[in-house]
Amino acid sequence: MxxxxxxxxxxxxxxxxxxxxxxxxxxxxxxxxxxxxxxxxxxxxxxxxxxxxxxxxxxxxxxxxxxxxxxxxxxxxxxxxxxxxxxxxxxxxxxxxxxxxxxxxxxxxxxxELECCPVEGGWSEWSPWQPCSVTCESGVKVRQRSCSNPPPICGGGCEGGSTETYACYTNMVCPTHGSWSSWGSWSSCSSSCKTDGSQKLPIKHRTQTCSNPPPSSNPPGRDCPGPGVETVECPELPFCPVDGSWGSWRSSGVCSVTCGLGLRQQRRECNNPAPRHGGMPCPGEETQHQVCNTHQHCPIDGRWSEWSAWSDCARHGRRIECKKLAGMQRRTRTCEGREYEGRFCEGDIVQNQACYNVKRCRLQKGNWAEWSPWAFCHPPCGSNAEKTRTKVCNTTYPTDYPMLVGLNKDEPATFWGTPLPLCGAGDEVTKNIDQKDLCRNVPDCDDDGKYWYD
Structure with missing residues (x-):
């Protein structure tokens, strides 16, 4: 990539x-x-x-x-x-x-996107016309063709449609079946209010006619299905409604935060009076908030810096390059950015590990790696953008060094430094191989020249 x-x-x-x-x-x-x-x-x-x-x-x-x-x-x-x-x-x-x-x-x-560019295909011959789609009055006939003469390549297609239609006539009249018109408006309820204690509720009705269209007589069409009148009971009639009204605001008195800006809540109840018998609820919100300022900085917790580089691998202050002698090295980090009583960083400030110093040592033969992925285009726009990839000589570490050291032979050791790359003949140090090529189809640079910063 x-x-x-x-x-x-x-x-x-x-x-x-x-x-x-x-x-x-x-x-x-x-x-x-x-x-x-x-x-x-x-x-x-x-x-x-x-x-x-x-x-x-x-x-x-x-x-x-x-x-x-x-x-x-x-x-x-x-x-x-x-x-x-x-x-x-x-x-x-x-x-x-x-x-x-x-x-x-x-x-x-x-x-x-595609390893090849699309190539258009060609149409086959038209199929025979299919029978007319209806048995009375007018319909359509259809014929089809396929994009296969020759087939398209790499996602191409054929220009034009794969289906063709034309009108056909049976010289037969179709019957017209009846269909209902839209329902009329509901009538008024038979009473404006319910009678207390009565089990019989008021009713209302609406009608529709078989006229959209009416059924034909020659040839005969079917009548509309079902009745033309609908009757239902009226829903329960209400008592006189009482609209609700708000009581006084009451403050919680507590800011929502202990540092920076927050909110203080006020609440009221819809009880002066409460809505009854379908009356309107109180307009507006039950709660509102006011901004409160604690005038206190919020704490900022400490965070670890990146680990420092490992120190040189040494043994009691003595240099041990290219020797089968285990040494020690260390690295450190610092807790940064803690302010306003934020939390301290958790974990160790210092790390130590056992090591062998193999920096620039002539050890074992290496082997060539595969080519690396192509690097970023440089510059990222314009016709002169180039890409680069590298083949390196992988160094190998010795296999005969004890990897558990210490008094109890339970402390793991690691190699520090990079041995000399030896992929050529003899003990000569091998250099990496670089390869360059132009990036293709790169957009032109914008006029403002802001694609690259030195």
Whole structure:
């Protein structure tokens, strides 16, 4: 697979302590969208007391209160050609405060939709006409042909349709069967209210006629099925309705968060009076929220840095290159970014391991690896884009070194450093082999020249 990466430093939003913004309780790093609206006209510095919040700036764009992060890569674009070799591209964006790690925002990779290009086929002869589709009045006859003379190649087709029709006439009149018209409107109920204690309910009815169309007499058609009148009982008649009205607001008095901005809930009841006998419910909401400010920063937990590189493999401070003597090496990491009483990092700060120092040692013969995948097109656009692949000499580690060391022979050891590649004749050091080729069907570069950053 061939990929090419567009790199560049992307600067994200910086906070302004005096700017009034619309504050949201969530920011999606994958889409760059704000959600869960909190309040308008909030100081940006107050909104960003919580790093998971986002805000709409003066340009109308959603910004994150947290540190800069890359969005997920977009889906790969369609291949630039429908057959043979082309390329696909995908992108990502930087959201948040500061700079995103790394420089890639555009990637390009080779693609092959079809190994061959489509070739159109030819039609066979038409089949005989089929019988007329009806036994009275007019219908259609049909004949067909197939795309097989010759068959298409590699997904091709035939131009035109595979079916042909023409009208046919039986010189026979078809009978007309009766069909009901639409139902008429319901009549009024036989009474405007129910009688207390009576088991007999009021009724209403509606009618329809056999006239859409009426049945023919010559030749005779069928009458409409079923009755032309429908009678039903009226639903229960209501008492006089009483519409509901709200009571007074009551506050919970508790902010929903202990840091940053949150919400305080107020509640009221529809009991002044409550709706009865089908009356309208109270208009509006039972609860509402007011913004509350704790004036406290939210804690930020510490996070581990990347492990440092392993130290040189040595034995009691002595160099042991290319010797069958086990030594020790170590690597470290630090707990970074903890603020406002956030949690400390869990785990070890230091790691130690037993090792053999085989850096640049002449050990055993190596073997050639397969060609690597093609690298990214460079540059990612234009007719001079090139791709590169490499064949390397795989070094091999000795098999006669003890891999369990220590006083109890229970401490695993590893090899540190890379032996010299020896894939040629004798003890000569072997160099990697590189191969270059042009990328095909690469799109032209945009006029703004922003596909590549030095």
């Amino acid at each position: 061939l990929l090419f990466v567009i790199t560049g430093v992307l600067l994200c939003s910086q906070q302004s302590a005096s700017q009034l913004v619309s504050c949201y309780m969530e920011f999606d790093y994958q889409t760059g969208q704000c959600s869960r609206f909190l309040s308008a006209e909030v100081e940006q510095s107050d909104c960003c007391l919580n790093p998971v919040f986002g805000f709409i700036d003066e340009t109308g764009k959603c910004q994150s209160c947290g540190s800069a992060q890359w969005s997920a890569w977009s889906s790969w674009s369609s291949c630039t050609v429908s057959c043979l070799e082309g390329v696909r591209q995908r992108r990502r964006a930087c959201y948040g405060i500061g700079e995103c790690d790394g420089k890639e925002r555009l990637q390009t990779m080779p693609c092959t």
